[in-house]
Amino acid sequence: MWLNYLVNTYSFMTEHEMNTEQKILDAAKDIFQHKGMTGARMQEIADKAGINKALLHYYYRTKEKLFEKVFELAFSLFIPKVKEMMTSDKPIFEKLEFFIENYLNLLQKHPYIPGFIINELNRNPKMLVGLIEKNIQLKEGNLLGVIESQIQHEVELGIVKPISARNLMTNVISLCIFPIVARPILQGVLFENDKKEYDLFLEQRRAFVKEYIINSIKV
Amino acid sequence: MWLNYLVNTYSFMTEHEMNTEQKILDAAKDIFQHKGMTGARMQEIADKAGINKALLHYYYRTKEKLFEKVFELAFSLFIPKVKEMMTSDKPIFEKLEFFIENYLNLLQKHPYIPGFIINELNRNPKMLVGLIEKNIQLKEGNLLGVIESQIQHEVELGIVKPISARNLMTNVISLCIFPIVARPILQGVLFENDKKEYDLFLEQRRAFVKEYIINSIKV
């Protein structure tokens, strides 16, 4: 039974096991994302999954192990997209538009994951080791190489202003993610805490961010 | 004794009381910022302050009250600067440069506060009520009014491209804060976890962000 974990979490499971395990992961994801590792309670996760504490410990012996699983799933949902985008061979403008569009969709679907990842990583940066290699690292060369030489090339062609790949990527990611993770404070300060107005704002920002980023590097 | 809190936390305290209370607040700030409300332990705070648990409860009856005090201090250190900047009567470009410069200084001095605020606010958005009114709200009109009409004016003069005050403010704040709160992941993905390189990056970004923001609205 425990072998399943080493090989593939789902491959040899019966329908029933799969359902219970999936219910646990769904519940754990919900609770951990809202309350964090330290704020979450095993009892609460069990309740939300419709089982009891003992069964929870039967599937994941410790809270720590359950958390790690949830964190890895969250991580692997968000981070590989960045790699995908940076290494595709589309022209730079198209690439940026495509990435922003898709990333904002993903954020809308899972608005709490980035804050969850950022927060837990600040508490325990060691969680990163292994995960980056597993989800990002290329077989050869570094991640920035592709987009860096692409920018350089298009700069020489006179269609893109000089900018470092790191600054560009940081800007894109910041402008996409920050308004989501810092929603409470921005909504409070800039929108008098009007939820509907902020939703509208986020919706309109989709086109705005694309245009803003593109314009900032268009010559 | 309790009156001190209503008037001024420090005004009537003896040197000794002041030292102990300050030691507690310093210790609590450290622990809470790194571990959050739920992850922090009263014992740990007491240890760091060089006192024991009982004395901690003597000054702040509950963990909750101690946390609230620390949170308010953190909040009032970061948020009023935004108001100050938005309502000053400098020309817009000067205003933006001044704000970015000062905000990045503040962030360098207290890199963990924004993540702390964002995280705790996501867990409990109710903490905002009262704080915004106390730290931000103007006597008359709203916060955005000043900078909004300023932008409009300079647009008519033909020196600024049209942009909503909310989008502009969101961009400025995002580009300043995100690289700090998301440091672990950005440093990991874009800098192969090289701390020194990332510090250098942040240093160079100071000028970059100013120029980037200014250029984006300069006609």
Next chain:
DNA sequence: GTCTATACACTGATAGAC
């Protein structure tokens, strides 16, 4: 696999002496 009952450690908070 799933449950009930329980062990055991830890944490926030208080009592009471000095």
Next chain:
DNA sequence: GTCTATCAGTGTATAGAC
């Protein structure tokens, strides 16, 4: 104001029956 000692509650984890 500051300490030692201690309590009551809660949380993770396990034992054992089905």
